[in-house]
Amino acid sequence: AQRYEAASTIYGPHTLSAYIQLFRNLAKAIATGEVAEVIFVGANPKNSVQNQTHQTFLTVEKYEATSTSWQIVCNDASWETRFYWHKGLLGLSNATVEWHIPDTAQPGIYRIRYFGHNRKQDILKPAVILSFEGTSPAFEVVTI
Secondary structure, eight states: OOOHHHHHSTTOTTHHHHHHHHHHHHHHHHHTOOEEEEEEEEOOGGGGTSOOSOSOSEEEEEEETTTTEEEEEEETTSTTEEEEEEEOSTTOEEEEEEEEOOTTOOSEEEEEEEEEEEEEOOTTSOOEEEEEEEEOOOEEEOOO
8 A cells, every 4th residue: 555654755654753763762872971883894803813913903083183194092902992793694793893982082073993804714725814994984072
């Protein structure tokens, strides 16, 4: 049945309910301490143990306009960061990085970077460990 709502919104008859759910979660996050969370396609963290290309699994970086560069604010050793690895099927996995934004964080543009090592195994060949990195889109931290 083609109803008015389904014909006039791209998400169908439950668009309003979906928006309410999203905005309720956003309002709750803002009111209770906003957490920046990024999910990356990742690799098993134990692959990074033997390879010292990167000294950390993650960094939170702030853009400095005066020097037009990104400065590291914290890493995986910082109290306000969390790193979760989720093993998937067929050798695929995800890495979730959370930054519990402290009250002392300066307003500005930030990004989160993830560093890892994946294990490449070809048939009848020895495994090769390759480093990779991922970068989140930039986001803004503001004072309330």
